[in-house]
Structure formats: structure tokens, C-alpha cells
Amino acid sequence: MTARADAVVVRPIEFRDIPGFREAVGAVAAERRWLARTSAFSLEQTAVFVAGNIAHGHPQFVADDGGRVVGWCDIFPVPREVSPHVGVLGMGVLAAWRRRGLGRRLLAAALDAARGRFEQVDLDVYGGNAAAQALYRGAGFVEQGRRRGGRKVDGVYDDVIIMTRFLEEPR
């Protein structure tokens, strides 16, 4: 692990990042608290997702620490015919790399890349995830609603908070 966060590069994902990206998602998912899943996607699912993002130019960035993927942020189109203007954001930073500004850098890069492509960026964040909520609020996301007790993992309920960053105002 590098000691300096400014040595970590935030850049668009590349094909060579597929295994490292999968590993990073798997590690954060295994914490069982923050993401919509608790285990990694398969290598094939990950490859299809990343290849699609690269082919279509959907924003996807990684934090690269000397060749290791230590964080990611992607914005993927909502799979709904009637919402072509909405993207869904997912992100995470490996536990040992948190609180060094990488989440903020990844989010800023993805939102910049989303301009002109999406009008709105949606995400779900859990009630117990104060860190992510603070990060998103600071980046201009607003709470749009809440599914009370919409998450239940290991018998523990949590609220699902729906947040949106409006890149353009709906008229």
C-alpha cells in the first residue's frame, strides 16, 4: 500500500483492469454493509459489464495504486426504456484506502464524464452508510425518498435512501 493518496491515479477503466476491478468489488461486497450484494460478480459478468461500458462510453473510473485497483466509480444507464436520461451510480474504495480523498476524486471524475450523457444520476445508499451519504451530499446529490427497511442482511434491516444528482433540471 502506498502511503500517499496523491500517488494513486484516478483514470478511465481499461480491459486490463477487469480482474482487479472484480476483486475490489468483491472485497467491498464481502463487508456485507455497503453494496447491493455480498459477494463478487463472476469474471465473465464483470468482463461483460466493463466491455459494455468501454464500448458505449459509459463513465467508469478506477483508482489505480501502482497497478492495483483500490476503488471504482461507474454510471450505467437505467435499464428502463422510459428513462434514457438517467444513469445509476455505483462506487467503492477498499477499506485501507478510505478517507484519503479517493472517493471524492472518483465521484468527481464520473460525474464530469456523465455531463451531456445523462441528465440525472441516481443511486441507492443505505441508512447506516453515513460516509457515503456525506460524500454524495457534498457532491450535490439530494435525497428523493426512502424505502423503509428495504434492506435486510444477516437479519438486520436498513433503510434504502434514494439520492439523485441533477445535472440538468427536468423542465
Ligand SMILES: CC(C)(COP(=O)(O)OP(=O)(O)OC[C@H]1O[C@@H](n2cnc3c(N)ncnc32)[C@H](O)[C@@H]1OP(=O)(O)O)[C@@H](O)C(=O)NCCC(=O)NCCS
Ligand atoms: C463512501 C466511500 C466511497 C467514500 O470514499 P473515501 O475515499 O473514503 O472518501 P473521501 O476520503 O474522498 O471523503 C470524501 C468525503 O466523504 C465523506 N466521508 C468519507 N468517509 C467518511 C466517514 N467515515 N464519515 C463521515 N464522512 C465521510 C466526507 O464528507 C468526506 O469529506 P471530508 O474528508 O472533507 O470530510 C467509502 O467510504 C467506501 O468505499 N465505502 C464502502 C462502499 C460504499 O459505501 N459505496 C457506496 C455505496 S452507495
